[in-house]
Amino acid sequence: xxxxxxxxxxxxxxxxxxxxxxxxxxxxxxxxxxxxxxxxxxxxxxxxxxxxxxxxxxxxxxxxxxxxxxxxxxxxxxxxxxxxxxxxxxxxxxxxxxx
Amino acid sequence: xxxxxxxxxxxxxxxxxxxxxxxxxxxxxxxxxxxxxxxxxxxxxxxxxxxxxxxxxxxxxxxxxxxxxxxxxxxxxxxxxxxxxxxxxxxxxxxxxxx
Amino acid sequence: xxxxxxxxxxxxxxxxxxxxxxxxxxxxxxxxxxxxxxxxxxxxxxxxxxxxxxxxxxxxxxxxxxxxxxxxxxxxxxxxxxxxxxxxxxxxxxxxxxxxxxxxxxxxxxxxxxxxxxx
Amino acid sequence: xxxxxxxxxxxxxxxxxxxxxxxxxxxxxxxxxxxxxxxxxxxxxxxxxxxxxxxxxxxxxxxxxxxxxxxxxxxxxxxxxxxxxxxxxxxxxxxxxxxxxxxxxxxxxxxxxxxxxxx
Amino acid sequence: xxxxxxxxxxxxxxxxxxxxxxxxxxxxxxxxxxxxxxxxxxxxxxxxxxxxxxxxxxxxxxxxxxxxxxxxxxxxxxxxxxxxxxxxxxxxxxxxxxxxxxxxxxxxxxxxxxxxxxxxxxx
Amino acid sequence: xxxxxxxxxxxxxxxxxxxxxxxxxxxxxxxxxxxxxxxxxxxxxxxxxxxxxxxxxxxxxxxxxxxxxxxxxxxxxxxxxxxxxxxxxxxxxxxxxxxxxxxxxxxxxxxxxxxxxxxxxxx
Numbered sequence: 296x297x298x299x300x301x302x303x304x305x306x307x308x309x310x311x312x313x314x315x316x317x318x319x320x321x322x323x324x325x326x327x328x329x330x331x332x333x334x335x336x337x338x339x340x341x342x343x344x345x346x347x348x349x350x351x352x353x354x355x356x357x358x359x360x361x362x363x364x365x366x367x368x369x370x371x372x373x374x375x376x377x378x379x380x381x382x383x384x385x386x387x388x389x390x391x392x393x394x
Numbered sequence: 395x396x397x398x399x400x401x402x403x404x405x406x407x408x409x410x411x412x413x414x415x416x417x418x419x420x421x422x423x424x425x426x427x428x429x430x431x432x433x434x435x436x437x438x439x440x441x442x443x444x445x446x447x448x449x450x451x452x453x454x455x456x457x458x459x460x461x462x463x464x465x466x467x468x469x470x471x472x473x474x475x476x477x478x479x480x481x482x483x484x485x486x487x488x489x490x491x492x493x
Numbered sequence: 494x495x496x497x498x499x500x501x502x503x504x505x506x507x508x509x510x511x512x513x514x515x516x517x518x519x520x521x522x523x524x525x526x527x528x529x530x531x532x533x534x535x536x537x538x539x540x541x542x543x544x545x546x547x548x549x550x551x552x553x554x555x556x557x558x559x560x561x562x563x564x565x566x567x568x569x570x571x572x573x574x575x576x577x578x579x580x581x582x583x584x585x586x587x588x589x590x591x592x593x594x595x596x597x598x599x600x601x602x603x604x605x606x607x608x609x610x611x612x
Numbered sequence: 613x614x615x616x617x618x619x620x621x622x623x624x625x626x627x628x629x630x631x632x633x634x635x636x637x638x639x640x641x642x643x644x645x646x647x648x649x650x651x652x653x654x655x656x657x658x659x660x661x662x663x664x665x666x667x668x669x670x671x672x673x674x675x676x677x678x679x680x681x682x683x684x685x686x687x688x689x690x691x692x693x694x695x696x697x698x699x700x701x702x703x704x705x706x707x708x709x710x711x712x713x714x715x716x717x718x719x720x721x722x723x724x725x726x727x728x729x730x731x
Numbered sequence: 732x733x734x735x736x737x738x739x740x741x742x743x744x745x746x747x748x749x750x751x752x753x754x755x756x757x758x759x760x761x762x763x764x765x766x767x768x769x770x771x772x773x774x775x776x777x778x779x780x781x782x783x784x785x786x787x788x789x790x791x792x793x794x795x796x797x798x799x800x801x802x803x804x805x806x807x808x809x810x811x812x813x814x815x816x817x818x819x820x821x822x823x824x825x826x827x828x829x830x831x832x833x834x835x836x837x838x839x840x841x842x843x844x845x846x847x848x849x850x851x852x853x854x
Numbered sequence: 855x856x857x858x859x860x861x862x863x864x865x866x867x868x869x870x871x872x873x874x875x876x877x878x879x880x881x882x883x884x885x886x887x888x889x890x891x892x893x894x895x896x897x898x899x900x901x902x903x904x905x906x907x908x909x910x911x912x913x914x915x916x917x918x919x920x921x922x923x924x925x926x927x928x929x930x931x932x933x934x935x936x937x938x939x940x941x942x943x944x945x946x947x948x949x950x951x952x953x954x955x956x957x958x959x960x961x962x963x964x965x966x967x968x969x970x971x972x973x974x975x976x977x
Contacts, residue, residue, distance in 0.1 A: 296845065296846050296851075299608070301508075301509075301512070301610075301611075301873070302873075303870055303873070303901050305407060305900060305901055305944065305945070306406060306407055306869070306870075306900065306901050307405060307406050307407075308404060308405055308406075308777060309745075312745065312776060312777055315817075315838045315839075315842075316776075316838050316839075316841060316842035316845065317842060318842045318843060318846050321842075321846070326512060327508045327512060327872070327873045328508075328870045328872075328873035328874075328901070331870065331901070331904065331945070334945075334946065335946055336945065336946015336947070337944070337945050337946055338944040338945070340946075356914065357515070357913075357914025357915045358872070358914075358915060360910075360911045360912075360913075360914050361871075361872050361910060361911065361912045361914060361915045361917065361919075362870065362871065362872065362904060362907060362910060363907040363908055363909035363910040363911070363921075364907070365909075365911070366909075367946070376519075376914070377515045377516055377518070377519035378519045378522070378523060380516055380519065381496075381516065381519045381520045381523055381525065382523075384496070384606050384608055385494050385525070385605075385606065389606070389846075389848055389849060389850065389851055390606065390607075390608060390851065391743060391845060391851040391853060392608065392609040392610065392611065392853050393745075393853065394501070394609065394611040394612060394745075394753075394853050394854065395968065395969050395974075398727070400627075400628075400631070400729075400730075400750070401750075402747055402750070402778050404777060404778055404821065404822070405746070405747075405777065405778050407900060408868075411868065411899060411900055414940075414961045414962075414965075415899075415961050415962075415964060415965035415968065416965060417965045417966060417968075417969050420965075420969070425631060426627045426631060426749070426750045427627075427747045427749075427750030427751075427778070430747065430778070430781065430822070433822075433823065434823055435822065435823015435824070436821070436822050436823055437821040437822070439823075455791065456634070456790075456791025456792045457749070457791075457792060459787075459788045459789075459790075459791050460748075460749050460787060460788065460789045460791065460792045460794065460796075461747065461748065461749060461781060461784060461787060462784040462785055462786035462787040462788070462798075463784070464786075464788070465786075466823070475638075475791070476634045476635055476637070476638035477638045477641070477642060479635055479638065480615075480635065480638045480639045480642055480644065481642075483615070483725050483727055484613050484644070484724075484725065488725070488969075488971055488972060488973065488974055489725065489726075489727060489974065490866060490968060490974040490976060491727065491728040491729065491730065491976050492868075492976065493620070493728065493730040493731060493868075493876075493976050493977065499852070501753075501854055503622070503654060503657075503697065504696070504697070505696050505697065505875050506653060506654045506697075506874060506875050507873070507874055507875075508872060508873050508874070508915070508917075511915060511916070511917060512915075515915070515916065533756065533760075533854075534625060534752065534753065534756050534854065535622060535625045535654070538622075538657065538697060538698070541697070541698030542698070543698035543699070543700050543702070543703060544695070544696060544697060544698040545695040545696070545698075546695070546696050547692070547696075549918060550696075550917075550918050551916055551917060551918070554698075573666070573759065574756065576663070576664040576665070576666075577623070577624050577663060577664070577665050577666075577669075578622065578623070578624065578625075578657060578660070578663060579657070579660030579661070579662035579663040579664075579673075579703065580662070581662050581664075583662070584662060584698065584703060593763075594759060594760055594763045595763055595766075595767065597760060597763075598740075598760070598763050598764045598767045598769065599767070601738065601740060601764075601849075601850040601852070602736050602738055602767065602769065602850075603736075607850050607852070609852060609853060609854075611853075611854065618975070620876075620977055624752050625751060625752050626750070626751055626752075627749060627750050627751070627792075630792060630793070630794060631792075634792070634793065652879065652883075652977075653875065653876065653879050653977065668795060669794075669795050670793055670794060670795070692882070693879065712886075713882060713883055713886045714886055714889075714890065716883060716886075717863075717883070717886050717887045717890045717892065718890070720861065720863060720887075720892075720972075720973040720975070721859050721861055721890065721892065721973075722859075726973050726975070728975060728976055728977075730976075730977065731751075
């Protein structure tokens with residue numbers, strides 16, 4: 296299934312909770328303030344790198360660019376636009392937003 | 395000064411940020427979902443116990459009771475009602491809400 | 494594919510409504526159907542006809558009305574949540590309708606995917 | 613002592629407006645003055661005359677109007693934030709007035725303490 | 732159109748009551764979903780488990796205590812209530828502190844259950 | 855009444871831009887406060903430092919890029935911009951990544967400064 300996270304990992308526990316629940320074969324999409332989690336040097340970097348070895352992790356390009364973070368995406372994270380967001384929802388059987 | 399925190403320590407970083415900034419002589423008032431931080435057995439308990447040795451920590455009784463936590467307050471935390479909240483604001487030179 | 498979308502936050506304060514709008518537009522461009530957009534919690538405030546953002550800012554409410562008109566979207570505002578927050582027929586923007594929470598459940602049943610946007 | 617209060621979230625969704633109301637009432641009971649209550653961000657939604665909560669719930673807007681009447685409180689809604697969110701004279705509850713952000717700064721200058729309630 | 736369709740709906744509750752309205756408005760959707768004869772599961776994770784805490788008394792905040800509604804879920808045939816074991820432990824709570832009978836599960840088990848759902852709602 | 859009174863106002867910015875409106879609406883109060891000839895300090899802590907990140911391009915989210923306003927603060931005689939050193943480090947950022955000249959301070963120093971204020975606003 297697709298897990299959608301929209302909160303900064305430094306501010307809230309949403310990403311952390313999500314990472315503990317995602318199953319093998321699951322995917323994580325980072326949108327809005329959650330895209331900071333996918334940037335190099337952020338405090339959650341190791342956390343996310345660990346996740347990358349087990350799940351596919353995506354980050355929304357328009358949200359990265361809005362925040363001036365488009366050029367700082369960690370290796371292994373796949374960036375997508377809104378069309379890609381739609382495709383991810385369609386490709387997975389179900390989705391959960393970690394609000 | 396008086397530091398007012400209203401967020402659960404498990405959900406957000408507000409209390410943690412506040413605790414790193416409070417100066418000697420400062421006081422912390424926990425209201426709304428932040429009152430969970432003042433209850434026995436919560437994950438932030440040691441964090442708060444450490445703070446108690448340096449600052450006065452208060453928790454709002456009506457918010458504790460609403461959440462069924464009135465009988466679980468950690469030793470060392472002073473409970474106050476809204477009148478006490480008003481007194482705390484009046485007694486300190488200034489205040490900051492950690493939203 | 495049939496999508497349904499829920500929005501739980503009002504306009505401007507949170508990005509939820511912006512993200513949902515861009516998601517819906519992208520889905521429509523890809524030929525998907527948006528079965529329903531359901532506005533719940535503070536999300537009902539997206540339906541206020543009285544909003545008037547600064548001229549250099551996006552008009553979130555008008556943008557939803559326009560998308561609804563162009564694609565015959567069903568924009569449903571939860572009646573109970575709306576009454577709590579002061580959204581009624583008299584300040585309801587065009588393209589929105591007020592109805593019960595059952596419309597959300599029905600959307601969940603009928604759509605292939607339900608995506609929630611919130612805080 | 614002279615207090616001023618700012619509220620940054622709307623009614624019901626967050627506890628901010630409830631907490632601020634109970635704080636103001638307690639301050640007034642203790643003989644303090646509430647110089648001004650300033651509604652900013654989504655806080656402006658506390659001023660909607662169209663809200664109608666369930667009968668078994670508190671009426672947040674009416675409660676503010678009543679407190680204002682009883683104690684001659686100055687309840688000020690930020691005009692720019694209000695326009696963005698659809699609060700205007702036509703749906704403004706009694707006891708509130710719409711004005712500029714300068715009223716918040718002025719309250720900060722004139723009051724002995726300014727307390728912010730938000731998310 | 733949706734006549735007869737039964738989907739697996741899961742409601743993921745991760746927020747404390749009263750600080751925000753999400754717990755209450757989530758509960759309202761739960762009741763309606765049951766009225767549509769759907770397969771309803773409730774999950775309480777993170778601060779969401781506080782929704783089920785016994786002894787809530789809201790007089791002091793002049794708000795409505797909606798926690799008795801969890802006790803009434805049974806009457807709507809809503810019986811699948813899951814609570815995250817780790818969240819209980821991290822809050823110093825046990826099953827005895829909760830208003831209703833629940834199934835306590837690890838996060839991993841909850842994740843597996845979530846995967847099997849048709850619709851997952853979170854507020 | 856408030857004629858001539860100059861108070862020390864501090865604005866504590868702890869939230870990222872665009873995900874919520876707080877950064878933008880805080881900035882509007884800052885400008886008005888300066889117009890009232892008050893002593894204005896801005897603090898960027900936690901995710902608030904992202905407000906000052908260079909290179910923000912909001913076309914893709916169809917929102918207004920308000921970050922140039924930070925560059926204009928100087929023109930309103932708002933020169934006291936403080937950034938939390940620990941927050942920069944925890945986000946992999948340095949002063950070079952920021953749109954404007956700031957004073958980098960430790961949390962402890964910021965706490966001392968906060969103590970000296972007359973009015974502290976946080977959104």
